[in-house]
Amino acid sequence: MAPAEVEWLEGGVTAVPGILAGGVAAGIKPSGKKDLALIYSSTPARAAVMFTSNQVKGAPVLVSMEHARGGQAQAIVASSGCANVCTGERGISDAREMTRLVGELLRIPATHVLVASTGVIGVPLPMDKVRAALPKLAKSLSPQGGRAAAEAILTTDAKPKEAALRLEIDGRAVTIGGIAKGVGMIEPHLATMFCFAATDAVVAPAALTAVVRRTVDRSFNRITVDADQSTSDTVAVLANGLAENRPLERGRGLPQFAAGLEALMQRLARALVADGEGATKLVAIAVRGATSRRDALRAARSVANSPLVKTALNGADPNWGRIMMALGKSPARVEQDKVAIAFGGERVVERGLLREGVRLERVREIMGGGEYEITIDLGLGRGEDRVWTCDLSEEYVRINAKYTT
Amino acid sequence: MAPAEVEWLEGGVTAVPGILAGGVAAGIKPSGKKDLALIYSSTPARAAVMFTSNQVKGAPVLVSMEHARGGQAQAIVASSGCANVCTGERGISDAREMTRLVGELLRIPATHVLVASTGVIGVPLPMDKVRAALPKLAKSLSPQGGRAAAEAILTTDAKPKEAALRLEIDGRAVTIGGIAKGVGMIEPHLATMFCFAATDAVVAPAALTAVVRRTVDRSFNRITVDADQSTSDTVAVLANGLAENRPLERGRGLPQFAAGLEALMQRLARALVADGEGATKLVAIAVRGATSRRDALRAARSVANSPLVKTALNGADPNWGRIMMALGKSPARVEQDKVAIAFGGERVVERGLLREGVRLERVREIMGGGEYEITIDLGLGRGEDRVWTCDLSEEYVRINAKYTT
Numbered sequence: 001m002a003p004a005e006v007e008w009l010e011g012g013v014t015a016v017p018g019i020l021a022g023g024v025a026a027g028i029k030p031s032g033k034k035d036l037a038l039i040y041s042s043t044p045a046r047a048a049v050m051f052t053s054n055q056v057k058g059a060p061v062l063v064s065m066e067h068a069r070g071g072q073a074q075a076i077v078a079s080s081g082c083a084n085v086c087t088g089e090r091g092i093s094d095a096r097e098m099t100r101l102v103g104e105l106l107r108i109p110a111t112h113v114l115v116a117s118t119g120v121i122g123v124p125l126p127m128d129k130v131r132a133a134l135p136k137l138a139k140s141l142s143p144q145g146g147r148a149a150a151e152a153i154l155t156t157d158a159k160p161k162e163a164a165l166r167l168e169i170d171g172r173a174v175t176i177g178g179i180a181k182g183v184g185m186i187e188p189h190l191a192t193m194f195c196f197a198a199t200d201a202v203v204a205p206a207a208l209t210a211v212v213r214r215t216v217d218r219s220f221n222r223i224t225v226d227a228d229q230s231t232s233d234t235v236a237v238l239a240n241g242l243a244e245n246r247p248l249e250r251g252r253g254l255p256q257f258a259a260g261l262e263a264l265m266q267r268l269a270r271a272l273v274a275d276g277e278g279a280t281k282l283v284a285i286a287v288r289g290a291t292s293r294r295d296a297l298r299a300a301r302s303v304a305n306s307p308l309v310k311t312a313l314n315g316a317d318p319n320w321g322r323i324m325m326a327l328g329k330s331p332a333r334v335e336q337d338k339v340a341i342a343f344g345g346e347r348v349v350e351r352g353l354l355r356e357g358v359r360l361e362r363v364r365e366i367m368g369g370g371e372y373e374i375t376i377d378l379g380l381g382r383g384e385d386r387v388w389t390c391d392l393s394e395e396y397v398r399i400n401a402k403y404t405t
Numbered sequence: 406m407a408p409a410e411v412e413w414l415e416g417g418v419t420a421v422p423g424i425l426a427g428g429v430a431a432g433i434k435p436s437g438k439k440d441l442a443l444i445y446s447s448t449p450a451r452a453a454v455m456f457t458s459n460q461v462k463g464a465p466v467l468v469s470m471e472h473a474r475g476g477q478a479q480a481i482v483a484s485s486g487c488a489n490v491c492t493g494e495r496g497i498s499d500a501r502e503m504t505r506l507v508g509e510l511l512r513i514p515a516t517h518v519l520v521a522s523t524g525v526i527g528v529p530l531p532m533d534k535v536r537a538a539l540p541k542l543a544k545s546l547s548p549q550g551g552r553a554a555a556e557a558i559l560t561t562d563a564k565p566k567e568a569a570l571r572l573e574i575d576g577r578a579v580t581i582g583g584i585a586k587g588v589g590m591i592e593p594h595l596a597t598m599f600c601f602a603a604t605d606a607v608v609a610p611a612a613l614t615a616v617v618r619r620t621v622d623r624s625f626n627r628i629t630v631d632a633d634q635s636t637s638d639t640v641a642v643l644a645n646g647l648a649e650n651r652p653l654e655r656g657r658g659l660p661q662f663a664a665g666l667e668a669l670m671q672r673l674a675r676a677l678v679a680d681g682e683g684a685t686k687l688v689a690i691a692v693r694g695a696t697s698r699r700d701a702l703r704a705a706r707s708v709a710n711s712p713l714v715k716t717a718l719n720g721a722d723p724n725w726g727r728i729m730m731a732l733g734k735s736p737a738r739v740e741q742d743k744v745a746i747a748f749g750g751e752r753v754v755e756r757g758l759l760r761e762g763v764r765l766e767r768v769r770e771i772m773g774g775g776e777y778e779i780t781i782d783l784g785l786g787r788g789e790d791r792v793w794t795c796d797l798s799e800e801y802v803r804i805n806a807k808y809t810t
Contacts, residue, residue: 055733088742088758121726307712311806320527321491334460353527393802400713400717
């Protein structure tokens with residue numbers, strides 16, 4: 001739930017006091033677009049960072065995992081166009097060098113710099129270009145630079161994703177802002193993307209980590225584009241404390257902060273799905289009536305990841321039988337004659353059968369829109385959960401058939 | 406392993422002595438193509454039947470499960486164009502009626518008739534058309550009718566699939582023949598398709614069931630088109646005993662028979678993948694060096710089902726990083742710096758890195774072909790397994806975006 005008092009702001013991550021950002025074109029992307037981003041907190045910040053659970057991890061992930069251990073970070077440097085994954089010792093040393101160079105430019109310890117890279121796997125970073133661009137990148141830092149940074153982390157994304165909000169906690173204004181990127185290899189364990197967020201709130205260290213973990217689980221871990229899981233996912237939240245509120249802890253402002261962070265991350269997560277590779281629809285799959293929350297999530301994921309369901313979403317085809325199929329193949333307990341399914345407000349399936357009098361032309365109309373919800377009631381218990389997915393289009397195949405070449 | 410002495414025959418399922426088959430157009434498919442198939446054993450036969458493990462099961466599956474319990478069957482009636490799934494009581498009674506009518510026409514008990522339907526989910530069978538066509542179907546039965554039956558069970562399949570072979574066991578010739586269909590909702594638990602096979606071998610009842618189960622596991626359960634699992638899968642093997650061999654049992658001819666059945670089912674299974682919806686490539690994903698066979702299978706499936714791997718196969722793009730990604734996200738144990746990957750004969754990855762001197766133009770050439778193998782060595786143990794997959798093409802999306810409309 002988003003707290004009622006949230007005020008959405010412009011400015012993305014740099015809407016947060018004390019946060020500067022910038023983005024430049026280093027020449028990593030052949031297109032000449034921006035490909036190197038930097039986020040900098042003018043004061044030291046607490047950092048809560050989460051990484052991909054893929055067993056194959058990129059060199060930047062491995063280096064950032066080391067640096068995140070201390071719980072402190074003041075800068076995040078990120079490149080796009082080359083993921084620096086499966087690049088061996090050289091990849092590790094390149095990622096390390098990036099943090100060292102940024103540390104020197106910003107006069108902070110290299111261990112307070114996080115590094116992230118996204119793009120093609122198996123190709124080393126063109127470090128000469130990165131080295132040449134870093135001084136320019138440091139100079140580009142500004143309190144208006146959030147958008148440039150958001151642009152510089154994109155790969156096949158069509159649009160930059162940023163969001164910021166202000167909320168009041170204990171009579172004090174607190175700001176949270178962030179940027180994110182998708183949009184291929186998007187699967188829900190941890191959400192296979194980047195999200196770099198910052199806040200000026202003072203948050204107790206253990207509380208920050210716990211809130212970020214739970215919020216990621218309710219936002220980025222609830223989306224899917226293609227069920228593939230990146231080797232580079234990184235979510236980092238910096239809290240620089242400039243709001244000078246009393247430290248947020250359990251029972252003292254933390255629920256409000258958590259709700260604000262959840263509103264921000266859900267907005268970014270939904271933007272990732274809406275901008276999924278080739279996607280034309282953003283569809284929420286809401287499951288209730290499951291025997292447990294876990295089962296509700298399993299059922300929702302099975303539907304959200306089914307290629308046959310996703311192609312039907314693409315064709316705006318009310319092929320509810322494929323939803324029944326996807327429910328039945330999931331590990332969740334399903335009894336076919338108890339299932340009800342609605343598209344938008346229109347009930348299509350009752351007790352596992354096509355509802356008499358269903359207005360299929362109304363369903364086609366709903367499916368013709370860009371965003372809607374499919375509600376599934378398993379009729380077994382009280383478990384519920386929700387996943388956001390997109391359609392599978394010919395464009396997805398076109399984008400991915402020849403990505404490296 | 407296929408025994409060396411297998412002789413491949415023409416004629417599909419009707420290559421087996423005593424097996425008649427036929428197929429007619431009943432008008433279930435709007436295209437006017439054949440859509441009703443019948444297989445008949447002129448003598449009572451033992452039957453080993455396996456069904457989908459999807460929790461949502463079609464009415465014909467439920468009825469055939471009942472009939473299969475007795476271990477005897479003499480006929481299989483199958484329709485295409487309408488799956489008779491999620492059709493409630495009416496669906497059950499329609500499926501039952503089909504077995505009853507076929508039983509009357511062939512003068513055998515209805516309980517010795519198996520029924521199977523494939524096509525759209527959620528729509529009742531046009532029983533008036535089925536009733537009208539069944540006498541014509543029974544008349545069409547002939548020892549040359551295997552191909553007509555193979556045609557009458559197709560949905561989005563481009564080609565009929567049939568195979569037959571003869572092998573010698575204990576100095577006696579034994580024939581095995583079968584037909585199959587795919588080609589959407591193809592996922593490996595039990596293989597989401599139809600395969601109707603027959604043999605004239607005398608096989609001990611328990612042995613037949615065990616051999617069919619193991620063979621399905623090594624053939625249809627090792628293929629994937631889209632990771633979706635049908636609600637209608639049925640594999641039935643009839644053994645009519647006309648070869649009059651001494652009953653095959655453990656230690657008495659059974660291994661040869663099992664090898665013959667495996668050769669037949671693997672050939673049909675590979676034909677299903679090659680004819681997968683929109684597929685242009687048949688690719689074997691062979692994993693070895695896993696800590697267990699189970700892990701090898703998990704790793705192979707993760708690669709075989711990854712949309713990003715499958716689009717790269719479509720584009721003949723040697724994007725090995727996506728294979729590393731798919732291995733890393735699998736539940737199998739993977740250590741990235743021990744992984745080796747080869748396309749055809751060409752080693753591309755060694756110790757998790759691009760091999761120096763790799764000829765990528767050679768790899769593109771291999772990937773340009775219609776059929777090849779990707780070999781993955783996890784470098785951890787002795788577990789190995791293999792899965793057959795196909796590419797994901799724009800055509801797959803086109804076929805599936807508007808299937809019901």
